Amino acid sequence: MRTRGMRTTVFRALVLVVLVIAWEGVTRAAGSAFFPPPSTILGRMHAMWFSGPVGTLFLTDAAVGNILPSLGRMFAGFAGGALAGVALGLALGLSARAYDYLDGVLQFLRAIPPPALVTVFLVVFGFGLRMQLAFIVFSIVWPVLLNTADGARSVEPLHLETCRAFRLSRAERLFRVVLPSALPKMFAGLRLALSLSLIVMVFSELLPGTTNGIGFQITDAYSTFDLPAMWAGIVLLGVLGYLFNELFLVVERRVLAWHQAAQGPPG
Amino acid sequence: MLEIDNLSHVYGGGSPNAHHAIEGLNLSVAEGELLCIVGPSGAGKSTLLRSIAGLISPTGGQIRIEGNVVRQTPDNLAVVFQDYSRSLFPWMSVVDNVALPLRRKNMDKRQRREAAHEALESVGLAGAERKYPFQLSGGMQQRVAIARALAYRPALMLMDEPFGSVDAQTREDLEDLVLKVRGHHKMTIVLITHDIDESVYVGDRVVVLSKAPAHVVGDLKVELPTPRDQISTREHPDFVHLRAEVGRLVRGHAAV
Amino acid sequence: MLEIDNLSHVYGGGSPNAHHAIEGLNLSVAEGELLCIVGPSGAGKSTLLRSIAGLISPTGGQIRIEGNVVRQTPDNLAVVFQDYSRSLFPWMSVVDNVALPLRRKNMDKRQRREAAHEALESVGLAGAERKYPFQLSGGMQQRVAIARALAYRPALMLMDEPFGSVDAQTREDLEDLVLKVRGHHKMTIVLITHDIDESVYVGDRVVVLSKAPAHVVGDLKVELPTPRDQISTREHPDFVHLRAEVGRLVRGHAAV
Amino acid sequence: MSTQTLTARVRPAAATRWSRRAAGVLVFAALIELAARTGLVDRKFLPPATEIVGRAVTLAFDPVFGGHALTSLLAWAIGLGLATLIAVPLGLLLGSVPIVDAATRSVVEFLRPIPSVALIPLVALVIGTGLQLRVTLVVYASLWPILYNTMYGLRGVDPLAKESLRSYGFGAAAVLLRVSLPSSAPFITTGVRLAAGVALILTVSTEIVAGRGEGIGVFIFFAGIAVPARMIDILAGVFWVGLFGVLVNALLVAAERRAFRWHHVRLGEHS
Amino acid sequence: STGGSTTVSSPPSASAGGLEKTKLKIATLPAIDSAAIYVAIDQKLFEQEGLEVTPQVVQAAPEAIPMMLNGEIDAMFGNYVSMFQAQDKGTLKLRILAEGSRAAPDSLSIMALPNSPIKTPKDLEGKTINVNVLHNFQELALAQVLKANNVDPNTIKYVQVTFQNIMPSWQGGQIDAAYLGEPLVTAATSSMGARKILDPASGPAAEFPISGYVSTQDWYDKNAKTAAAFQRAIHNAAKLMENNREVVAKVLPTFTQIDAATAATVTFPYFSSNDNPVRLQRVADWMLEAKWLTKAIDVKALMSPTTSG
Ligand SMILES: Nc1ncnc2c1ncn2[C@@H]1O[C@H](COP(=O)(O)OP(=O)(O)OP(=O)(O)O)[C@@H](O)[C@H]1O
């Protein structure tokens, strides 16, 4: 078990190394200013963010001033969106009434491109953090909501009958039966929402009045044609996304241990 | 305790392939009675059970429990479903599965665990508490479902072929267990079985249903000495006679 | 045809709560033989069957079919699972469920349908072809699973408590059906059952397994006259004797 | 939460359901109307719902707007179609062959959080800025919901169903196509529904940033740079986008209900 | 209703032969500054040069650079600050084909709402002001003008606010003073009673060059004669526009969101009718001073002499 885990890790690292080398080769050969080689990008990342004093864990002021606020926004938005998505999704999945009343409006909102509503957001929420959070929550809530609703609707009917036969209370049915069996599908939605929250965090930093953040640095870099800096931002997002995803999978493996074990080996 | 009045159930009513599962079924069960129901496969036995439990609403007739018309699941009821493996919650350990319904009772966490433990022990699963359902054999899962219902100590217990997946020895033990529990806690039990011997051995009464649409074609009182005993009861001349009688009824109506 | 050599299976190997389901099991089945396996609940019968079918790989020992070591699912094999309801595909009608495996045979669509239809008819489900599994009663679902295996006409058929959910009459019919099909198509059959009478009635041989970890504790040749007959065979003195013998073996080892 | 009663999961009459939906929408519209009319928000920036809808209706007969809408629709349809065609097989592969998943995971997870805005200049440079730019970005963004719902859907397939087919000698590919795919199809469809929304958003958003003259997004952009900004036009455009989203979702749900009747009937949602 | 195209003198002989390329695609912005190219089309000035020019409206200038690099367009209308940054970073080997617009008095303005405490330029210290894009010509010009007014430009906080959201942010108090261009200046004055605090295009930044028509050095090397013809047409258009508001007002509604009524009242920028490396060099020098460039740029080397009359 453990050795197999080791082997896939090594394998994955190998694939990664090969790809990065290929990337370096291709970009060097192409020599386009728009596609700097990864070594240049890494150099820039180091200079911009990771060449600080030991006291701040090598983080520079730019890193502290941009990466941390971005992460804060992202996590707050993710938490809000996930919570709202789960709550609404459960309501929609469990209650035909709630579904009927809300379906039309939610499907309408879901299709709306947030960039078109910036002015409305601005007027309703004002400049800055509140608007950014509203923006993130509004954008990431949908995958969680839809997948949770799907999960709550697809609970094994005999499980529900068992609940009714033993007259479990609503709360017990919700927390001990519906939620656990919807959990695998919810996690698919949460995993989508996690990386989406990084993306929308970048979008939210394009909004009027933003003065810091990874997304802010990316757009500022592009508007001044500092392409290595833009790529540094992109790579940072990729790395962060990768790390968050790994973290997410650890949580998922713990929470869904029964599910994976019951499913047996994949294939 | 339980009265069923002219019960009918039609699946897919209105559609061209509607299925009349039950038609004009009358039955009443006294408090504390253990009623066995036998009948051909697909007759409508499980449908009847679901109706009693208030899980489906009959398309005709009425079911009353202690005088009240069943509109939703009555209080103090436990069901052992025929599809036992699907009725267990895969994300809970065996003991949690058994303890879950006990939250309805006034019991604290420790008491619930103890009751669950005791029930599991009584069905011969003392070592399996911490396992998950998928780690158990078919027969063991079935016994978990039985333990869950037993631990609940309901006033009315509905069992749908509860011993179908266990070996002969275990089956006999479980039959005796049900008889014992019934005696201790004054439960009313409705038990569906395909085993004619079993129906006569555990039942106070055996009701034979016809092929679909199901209605009662035989209703036999079992007057064998109590406590029953696996060897002497089965050798009792009345047992042999009743068994033959039930067999005849089942066969006669299965063939129609 | 089938040889099992010192088979062992451990679930969750390495972990502290590893479970030895099978240990040092030896068994061989001749071509065309109908072998019945009986044993206590949780012994490891289903595990044995899964190993033969190549669905799990044993942690020790070897299984050979026609001389070839089983590494993956062997050709020309059919399984009736104990948890029959989950083994049916809910998105397919009953007839499609039965016809699906026939795609492995050289049959066109019409032939597959016909074969499926015929198999369903033989298990008494002629009217249910167009229904979906969830619209059937438990016993009917079980018969669909049997029909699927029968329609396939495998060289080796593995059946895990195939008649557990049907009524007495249907059960007898199905037993005779299996005997008939076996005679016509020269199948080798391994059948797990909890019904000791059944094991003696249908089996050419009855193997008794011990409690977990399972190994063979009894291996009885059944030499009853063929063709078997539900009434005369069961009255045959050898039948009564063998039945008692098997019962003793099961009980003796269940109690250990 | 009506499952405690006998009528649990029995869907009420279609008329009831539609009137409830209409009620929900009306309440929503009334809230906007009120917010604008009472001055809770400046109606310069959020005009009353009736005015928005009125403007949307006149837009429907405006051939210029029609042209914009058709352009967007085309990009949306091609993008979503391609995303589905790519993501479902890819999801089946990643979900069923762990080694491929392991090998590609770092790359996939690295790519996923890259925002499409950052990609616009790069993609534009490599493949140009026409329809292909929009379609590429739409595919890139709407791929993920389908891919993940496919992968997670596969995990939920009953192992015994898979074993059943395997035992008849079917290979891994056949089991994947005949058991795993149909069994997870309802959840994959949910992914497609999600992706349809994402694709719509991406189409319009890309147009707002880099539309090159055509598309609803361009219409919205131009309304925004007018002085004063024509909020009513922006919101009327948004209204059509939202309505289209509702329509597409309803169609997908109806198609799903037809195609996967077994799923819904078994769950007791008699339609 | 043409504005008298016959008055423009141009040597048709020059265009007759030898053009490397006659069909041009040029990226433009939906803003007044881009007017010259539309006037040139409207007045058939390109035709006279033997050119057929198709404008391609883009929503922001940086968007056009990839298009120019992959050959989708031949040239673009962009602001010098961005272009010099691109040149400096090596993203682009720049070639300026023709100058475009320069700030005219009152075409840009720092404004305050009527009830704002900001009255004089000095009051701007420490205040938040919007810009369309950070680190661009707006900041560059304002910094010079503030210095000339004894205000420390470094105390100003700039926030990037998209065009459409300037008004709501301003009214919502999220910016203290607004940095507006036309037609917003006119609109804010007339509809909100906003007061002008400072003209960022005055004093040292008077006639500040904003945007021009640029292409790549590579393209220029291959199409020198076409470039010259293009430059002539643009300059001729600018000459035409100098004393003739109508030719401009006529084209504005076709590519901007400015209606005819507004077009008649807004303040236009200056449109350059010749190329002048000296005034353009100022932009590069200020950028270097602001450390927006890593090395000096010799603007003259990027320009061609004016060939039009
Ligand atoms: N959900 C359903 N939709 C349509 N028909 C159904 C449904 N459930 C059961 N039926 C039909 O109703 C009849 C009675 O089913 P039921 O499950 O009550 O039989 P049963 O007596 O329990 O049989 P068994 O002994 O095989 O379990 C069967 O013919 C079955 O096909």
Ligand SMILES: Nc1ncnc2c1ncn2[C@@H]1O[C@H](COP(=O)(O)OP(=O)(O)OP(=O)(O)O)[C@@H](O)[C@H]1O
């Ligand atoms: N996936 C699993 N993980 C761990 N333990 C398992 C697993 N499957 C089965 N077991 C254990 O292996 C033992 C044998 O199981 P098996 O299903 O083979 O029994 P069986 O003889 O078929 O019993 P029954 O007659 O009750 O079906 C049981 O004790 C069970 O708990």
Ligand SMILES: [Mg+2]
């Ligand atoms: Mg039943």
Ligand SMILES: [Mg+2]
């Ligand atoms: Mg078993």
